[in-house]
Amino acid sequence: MKNQLLVILLFFCYTVVAQQHTITELTIEGHKKTKTAALLKIIKIREGAPLDSLVIRQDISTLKRLPSIAHADYTVKKIAEGYEVKYTIAENFTIIPSANVYTTNDDEFAFRVGLYEFNLLGQNITFGGFYQDDIYSSYGVNLRAPFAFSRSLGFALNFQNLTTQEPVFLTDGTADYRYNNTSYEVLGLYQIDFRNRIELGVNYFNEDYTYKSGATAPDVPRELNVDKILYKLIYEYNNLDYHFQYVSGFKSLLNFQYVHSTDDVLTNFVIGWNDFLYYRRVGAKGNWASRLRLGLATNAATPFAPFAVDNNLNIRGVGNIIDRGTGVLVLNTEYRHTLMDKKWFVLQGNAFIDSGSWRNPGGDFGDFGDSQNFRMYPGVGLRFMHKRIFNAVFRIDYGYGITADATNGFVFGIGQYF
The missing domain is CATH 3.10.20.310 (membrane protein fhac)
Structure with a gap:
């Protein structure tokens, strides 16, 4: 009892x-x-x-x-x-225009503008598209619904018709090709837990190269039209914490792809790269941000190597695709300081150093230490930010090269560079 x-x-x-x-x-x-x-x-x-x-x-x-x-x-x-x-x-206000503009001291000018809704139907669905003018016209449409089926499961659909003038680096000089990439992509999105997520998908695309001017080589065709299938895996570890314009923490983003080609000139290849991002608050108004990118691809001796040196990708002020490689090592680091912080508006200044090196197609790892492949561009910039509009960061950066055969120029865009 x-x-x-x-x-x-x-x-x-x-x-x-x-x-x-x-x-x-x-x-x-x-x-x-x-x-x-x-x-x-x-x-x-x-x-x-x-x-x-x-x-x-x-x-x-x-x-x-x-x-x-x-x-x-x-x-x-x-x-x-x-x-x-x-x-x-x-x-946030979530119907947002996007813009990227850049120039160099060679009077080169290109831009990309777009319009995206980041909260379609109030369901945190992203939908929108872009138009690009970079000698030729391009456009794309994107749909991303990360919570379509549950807290953990969603999907993304992407289409783009991208046309650019691409430099192809040959033994006797550089050739310019008109390059078109028309692609259709579907991805499955899965949130493993609070910090980890993966994306798996397939991309069917067509690449069309047309010779325009410059050097030629007997083993490099002047016309190429190739269908390809790309299988993609993305893994993200995200431990970032946000407080309006300030970010702190660590993030790692791995992108791994296998590309199957229907042409012997552009053969099958594997490519993968990882971005390591680290952010730290400095005092009450400072933010230190760094991005390290490590990447390797199948080391074929081809003028159409996948990793590019480009204004909008890795080195601010360097120009539009000035070199290519089958390996990449890039470090971007910058200090951001809040100069003005009002109820809705923030003015931020930054000082940065962008540096990187590439492995030549068919080369070896010693290429990373070759002074001809290394580039360093310090610079300064401004950020005009709206606190209540998603990604409403208008940036202006000026990069000045201090390595051999360097250029300099402005890079404009929407959103932080990284």
Whole structure:
């Protein structure tokens, strides 16, 4: 009898304690465009669940990573039945134009403009497209729905018709080709946990090279039209924390691809690269940001090598695709300092150094140490930022080369460089 009374007493005590540490009321406020159901699909906290501060903080970090949300916070209040948890959200304006413009001291000018909705139907779906003028016209359309099926599972669809003038580096000089890439891509998106996600997909594309001018070689065709299939794997580890314009933490992004070609000139190849990004707050107004990119591809002795040296990819001020290689080692590092911080507007200045080296097609790892392949471009820039519009960062950078045969020039764009 005493044992039965003890069991009943212990059960009663456990029930009382459990009730006292249970979330009995969950409230989300501050959002207007984003659907409540879409937010509930993403967060993990639920009414009736135990109060867990770690899960709540992960929810807040997850919400702040969404394009639709400028900032998120929470409060916990003890009420008679248990605890009330309230998430307070400040939304972003999410119909955003995009723009990238660059020049060099060779009077080269190119631009890309676009328009994207990052919260279509209030479901955190991204949809939009771009137009590019880089001697030739190009365009593309993108759809990304990371939470289409659940908190962890979504998809992406991409189409682009990209046409550019590409330099092809031959033994006797450089040739200019008109290059067209028409591609159709489908990706599956899977969120493993709070910090890890993967993308798997396939891309069918056609590459069309047409000789325009410059050097020639008997073993390099003047016309190429090749169908290819690309299999893609992306793995991301993300431990970044955002507070408006400030970022801190570490992120790693691996992109691995296998490309199957239908032509012997452009053979099958493997390519992979990893971006390591590190951000650190410096005092009250400073932010140090760095990106290290390591990449390798099948080391074929081809003038159509996959890694390019380019203004908008890796070295600010260097120009439009001035070299190619089958390996890449690039370090971008910059210090960002807030010069003005108002209710909605931020002016930020930055000083940077972009540096990198490439492995020649068919070369060896010693090419990374060759002074002919190494480039270093220090520079300065400004950032004009809106706190309540997603990715509303208009950037101007001026890079000045200090290595052999260097150029200099401005790079304009929307969003931080990295």
